[in-house]
Amino acid sequence: MATAMITPSGHNVPLSLPQNVEAEAAMLGAMMIDNRLADDLTDRLEPEHFYEPVHGRIFAAIKSLRKSESLATPVTLRPMFEADEGMRALGGPSYLAQLTGSGAGLIGARQFAKQIYDLAMLRTLVSVGRQLVERALDTSEEVNPRKQIEEAEEELFKVAADGGAESTVKSFGDAAKAAVKMAERALNAGGNLSGITTGLDSVNAKMGGMHHSDLMILAGRPGMGKTALATNIAFNAAQRWMRDMADGIAPDRSVGTKVAFFSLEMSADQLATRILAEQSQISSERLRMGKINNAEMSRLVQASMELQHLPLFIDDTAGLSIGALHTRMRRLQRRQNEQIGLVVVDYLQLLQGSGRGSSENRVQEISEISRGLKTMAKDLNVSVMALSQLSRAVEQREDKRPQLSDLRESGSIEQDADIVMFVYREDYYIAMHEPEVPRAGSTADVEDKHAKWSQKYAEVAGLSELIIAKQRHGATGKVTLRFEPEITRFSDYAGPQPGY
Known part of the structure; x- marks a missing residue:
């Protein structure tokens, strides 16, 4: 998968997106070998953080099984990928067993998870940058550079905020x-x-x-x-x-x-x-x-x-x-x-x-x-x-x-x-209902009503x-x-x- 960068001269330059498919494979294999790793790493990543779409779907399946407290192994995952076209392109469900063929990922699984996340952030930055360039070059709509800057800042903040939950975990002592x-x-x-x-x-x-x-x-x-x-x-x-x-x-x-x-x-x-x-x-x-x-x-x-x-x-x-x-x-x-x-x-x-x-x-x-x-x-x-x-x-x-x-x-x-x-x-509403103001020749009833109103208003004015x-x-x-x-x-x- 590749994209392109538009240079100031207007030429398209091929751009290879940051990725490490081998690290993704090694980490998934380690998660299926040791489900305790899976329980830890599923809180740190999301399926969309994987460059290879099939790896994202495998990760989602592992997360789903562990959420229901079921074992996540090539055997338990196999039925979920029998009809997966992307998996067929990689050799079919037997690809799951291939991922566990080497235990090298067990040692560096957490480091691989961090690298996968960091690379996903970089790909998102590339996407935000590309959209920013495309919007800036598009003059078909009303030009509003300030709004475009705010939208770009918002997108960049989402990148920075994504996955921030881990860093906010505090010990009881703190x-x-x-x-x-x-x-x-x-x-x-x-x-x-x-x-x-x-x-x-x-x-x-x-x-x-x-x-x-x-x-x-x-x-x-x-x-x-x-x-x-x-x-x-x-x-x-x-x-x-x-x-x-x-x-x-x-x-x-x-x-x-x-x-x-x-x-x-x-x-x-x-x-x-x-x-x-x-x-x-x-x-x-x-x-x-x-x-x-x-x-x-x-x-x-x-x-x-x-x-x-x-x-x-x-x-x-x-x-x-x-x-x-x-x-x-x-x-x-x-x-x-x-x-x-x-x-x-x-x-x-x-x-x-x-x-x-x-x-x-x-x-x-x-x-x-x-x-x-x-x-x-x-x-x-x-x-x-x-x-x-x-x-x-x-x-x-x-x-x-x-x-x-x-x-x-x-x-x-x-x-x-x-x-x-x-x-x-209360005085706002009482003032709105002031009765008739007594004048020369007013009846006792009018005077009495206004006197009661005045007393009530004076209490809350x-x-x-x-x-x-x-x-x-x-x-x-x-x-x-x-x-x-x-x-x-x-x-x-x-x-x-x-x-x-």
Whole structure:
């Protein structure tokens, strides 16, 4: 089997693909002689890693037999290859016995397995390179070099990630050391915080902070403030990192982190406006409309200067696919020396799946996206917070507190998430149902209704609930927060709990 390489001059140069059929044969023979080797090596390789297709099918058959705890020998494998055309070309099923004729492979079977895998990776690289050249030379479609680069990066990552499971296996001792280190970090942070800080003590106490490799879902109906809360948390974590670095605290002891914020709905400058409004205590609405005085402008400039080096990176590219998101994060991680610990995605339903026909089945596409986010969290060892919309079913209930079943296309989101949180503001709904305002000459009934409404609204005005509906590592429950809509800021609430 051969392929060709296209040179800059346009000539086709024959290219021999990397392979070692003899190593494949020797390893398969060793596996049939000693099935203990087969049990070990079937976890390291896949049938597609073999250059010779018949060898790939033999390997798959051995794997199948060992999975059912049956012996894998030339005798037990023979019936499975009686009608195999490729096997006939090699002399028929007797070829299986030929593979075991020499026991030389018993000594170097594991080395052969590594070589087979490495050669398969090289062949994949050749394939990716060929496709990259063909796409770059094809000008029949709309030219989009940046998209081609992202697709190539994604394909290269798949090559790098393939077979990576073996390297991630840890002894209990290694895992225990990591657990003790996490507990030590929590102790040094004053308790209640073993992960990345949210900047909200009450939330940290409930969750222990945000943990690497976790997928967190932050959901809510429009107007509840989920983007504001996610922005607050992202800012708090980045600011804590900046402060800890200034204080000389080692990066691995900081409870802050560098943050990547993928804003698929708002532009980067809109997001920055929110943060500056919060920090300078200026209404974001007045800031956007330019209705600020000189003193407020000075506060704004001061806040901007203080946050100039804030390690918060914003990508506001619209219509990102889950694959492109993963690619961009890997690239950003490399640039930041692997120090980004929190990724925020606003919001999940605006991401696209990788399949061309994915729009035909939105539920499957959302499943792919949620799995992709969880995979990214584990692969890059980061905490991922993905915002999510809720279905309109919430509005049909008298009690409008969200439930897990309210997540849009919820099955896979709920399953893949380590933590699911809902933002709920009672004052938002009460304000929508304000009764007739009493005027001169109004009846006692009108005045009484508005007085009762005013009392109820006053109890919950400016308060928000963060409902933790699922937490894989801890208890569920709720946290009451204070919310200032003018400057889009959430903060800890220390007052009496409202009687909802």
